[in-house]
Amino acid sequence: MSMTVPSSFKPSGGLIQPNIEQPTTRASLALLNGIPAQPKRTTAAKQPxxxxxxxxxxxxxxxxxxxxxxxxxxxxxxxxxxxxxxxxxxxxxxxxxxxxxxxxxxxxxxxxxxxxxxxxxxxxxxxxxxxxxxxxxxxxxxxxDPDALQQVINVARDRVAQMETAHSQLVELRNAAMGRTPTRPAPGTFGPEISLTAPGAQGSIVNAALYSTESDPLDTGAPLARIAVWANHGADAELDVAGADQFLADLEKLATQVRSLRNQLAAIEVAR
Incomplete structure (x- = not known):
């Protein structure tokens, strides 16, 4: 499938949120409320x-x-x-x-x-x-030492990746068990857009959105959902240390948002 995203296109709406069922018991609410937000990055003192x-x-x-x-x-x-x-x-x-x-x-x-x-x-x-x-x-x-710490980081990343896979499977299984129909954009349209910017850049560097075709030429005419990803050329930036820290934080946020799109796409495909 080839697709050109018009430069003037700016989908409305907020970011797609992960499909997570809200807890219904006091105990589960207490457990979730007990997990604090991630701490902010701290800057070391300059003079020892x-x-x-x-x-x-x-x-x-x-x-x-x-x-x-x-x-x-x-x-x-x-x-x-x-x-x-x-x-x-x-x-x-x-x-x-x-x-x-x-x-x-x-x-x-x-x-x-x-x-x-x-x-x-x-x-x-x-x-x-x-x-x-x-x-x-x-x-x-x-x-x-640095190499040993990197090994620990690699193990932790692998475990997080496995938890993300389990999360996607859990979303699909619960949707099926509860008879949920995942939402998709109307045929020929985009869902809400997510984007990545960098400090000082003129506009977003990369964008993504859930997209639904008019029909699937290889199927029975049902719309085909995909994640559209496109870049904005010329949106470059030069980063200092603080800018690099902000860019890294935004990259982590974008990764979470793309996983949310991926989970929604997987649920749509299971429901077809």
């Missing part, structure tokens, strides 16, 4: 702190320059006698909690990450900046 303490072993004054962005409060250690191995710099992510049923519903931290440096550790790996991932409350994957 330099301070000193007294080595409790020999009385020698030691000078420390913190890990850039360190959030540890070293006030109780500064100019005090402490063991060097007790100096610990850390950058923490904001906690996200999810409700877990352990016989009773409890909030557990999920996938928290810290960047750490223990400058006087007896272990060389800990003297270098490294990451710890708290998979769930008090269960850690520790002392990760």
């Amino acid at each position: 702190r330099t301070w000193s303490f007294i080595d409790s072993r020999d009385g020698e004054r030691m000078t420390v320059t913190c890990l850039p962005g360190c959030q540890s409060n070293h006030g109780s250690d500064q100019d005090k006698q402490i063991h060097p191995s007790d100096v610990w710099c850390q950058i923490r992510s904001e906690d996200v909690h999810v409700p877990v049923n352990t016989g009773k519903v409890e909030d557990f931290r999920l996938l928290s990450v810290t960047l750490n440096q223990i400058p006087f550790s007896s272990r060389y790996a800990e003297r270098l900046p490294h990451a710890n991932v708290e998979v769930i409350d008090d269960h850690f994957i520790e002392n990760l």
Whole structure:
């Protein structure tokens, strides 16, 4: 199927939302309401702190320059006698909690990450900046270098992809079980448009929308639904660090919206 989207076309309406049945019990509402929104990105401090303490072993004054962005409060250690191995710099992510049923519903931290440096550790790996991932409350994957952290990220992405596949299957199964007919655009028209922009770009960079043909030439004349994707040439931009952060956040949002379109398309195809 070939299709040209007119440059003047601007579909009306909001973004397509995922087809999720609202919970009907107080317990399920409580569980969903207990899941907070994702935390915002944080920016590390630009200037690392330099301070000193007294080595409790020999009385020698030691000078420390913190890990850039360190959030540890070293006030109780500064100019005090402490063991060097007790100096610990850390950058923490904001906690996200999810409700877990352990016989009773409890909030557990999920996938928290810290960047750490223990400058006087007896272990060389800990003297270098490294990451710890708290998979769930008090269960850690520790002392990760960049390659090891990337492996953890890859595993997490794979698990998320499998959950997204399960989500699509669940939408289809529940629609079928409840006799729902998924909505599609009228033949020959587009549904609500989603788009991606970049800071400073003149217009959107890429757009997508659910589209319904007049008929399916390979079928019995029934409309054929597809996701139309088109780019706007000339919508370029030059990004600084803040702009790149915003662009990445918008890319993640667009991915969620495209998955919603995909789920709606899958439900339409199952219902044919």
